[in-house]
Amino acid sequence: MVKQEPPVKKNQTIELTFEDITHEGDGVGKIEGYPLFVPYALPGEKAQVKVIKVKKNFAFGKLLHIDQVSEDRVEPPCDVYIQCGGCQLQHMNYGMQLEMKRNQVKNVLRKIAHIDDIPVHPTIGMDDPWRYRNKVQIPVGHRDGELITGFYRKRTHEIIEGMDTCIITSEINDRMVEAVRRIADRLGISHYDEEKHRGVLRHIMVRTGQATEETMIVLVTRTEELPYADELVKELHETYPQIKSIVQNINKQRTNVILGRKTKLLWGEEYIYDTIGDIKFAISAKSFYQVNPPQTKKLYDKALEYADLSGGETVIDAYCGIGTISLFLAQKAKKVYGVEIVPEAISDAKENAKLNNIDNTEFVVGEAEKVMPWWTAQGLRPDVIVVDPPRKGCDEALLEAMITMKPKKIVYVSCNPSTLARDLKILEDGGYETKQVQPVDMFPQTNHVECVAEVVLKLSN
């Protein structure tokens, strides 16, 4: 058989017309049917491209000059957009971002789950898609004799020079990171050196409740001891009264995972509070809490609408975190069971139920894929199950448990359309039918998509 050579060569400059866009936000153009992926190119554009990597079936290119500019192109407002890589879609107008995310969901449902006959609604967006993140985790480094903070340059562990703001993060969090950096630098607290596995301060994490403006500072250190902790803490809370909690998290490992297992309260409360709708939440350092509060309200409202509760139902909220969705559901159900793997999140969930005088919830620490079969064996038969797993989707044992429990409805909240599609296929094979999917833009300017799917038991089951 004659081996077909790719029609382009490394380092060659070619003219390319872009006809599509990938899930990552790269433009796709073809030469003789052979696709090239080019970051920051948009469909409809014609450009000069340098070929940088050639594979058998596709290549990657770099945008050199755009000859024909798309009407959807906008000037990225962030100074370090290209260097950082945390956002991927700032060069695209917001309407196109929303449409791209909807198409991504439609495509994976068709390709992976063979579902193409159900409504995938237009993505619910934000009026102002900037400064929405309520949490930031910033690495600490060192340059020219000074502590520095900032995101890593794409594909490196080198902090971007001169990065003093992130325009998708709330201003208050930006200011708090800078305050910690400045005071820690003055006190002489050392930064963590990854290569030598020496030094102290690894990351500064800041979370601020959007409704309450209460701030928690988490100082992630390599060492148990944080030198000058008293001075740092005193200056921070005396200068910035919105700080309600200062926590040290110890991470001794050589790892990219930011938080370690152990946390120590240095000053203030264990929690900060926030409200979504009319429910108040206590949030501790290690608990998952959605990063975009106004969109979270829209997401949870949609989950509640799809759950369609009338007051008499038993509901399971799997992967419940601090009980956010559970408490919304509990207001409209007879009983809600929540399961979550992080013990601190479950103690927050219990605290949150008390805080809101909600007494029809039961929260369990454990792996949802083990607890659900156990509940099944105990005879628990919920009317509705809500799942909101991490990006890797639901474990197969959990999907099987759901199919055995036979709830009349499953509401699947997902932050990864590909694993959502994979799991919907398993549920469809198990007697369920996907009715509709609603994408919600929780992460504007990035290529991440969140969705809620309504899944019902087929009548014949």
Ligand SMILES: C[S@@+](CC[C@H](N)C(=O)[O-])C[C@H]1O[C@@H](n2cnc3c(N)ncnc32)[C@H](O)[C@@H]1O
């Ligand atoms: C996407 S978050 C959703 C949390 C919550 N529903 C919310 O909206 O805030 C996923 C949650 O699943 C938890 N988790 C991850 N793996 C798990 C497992 N195997 N069993 C139970 N919970 C798990 C994480 O700790 C996290 O709190």
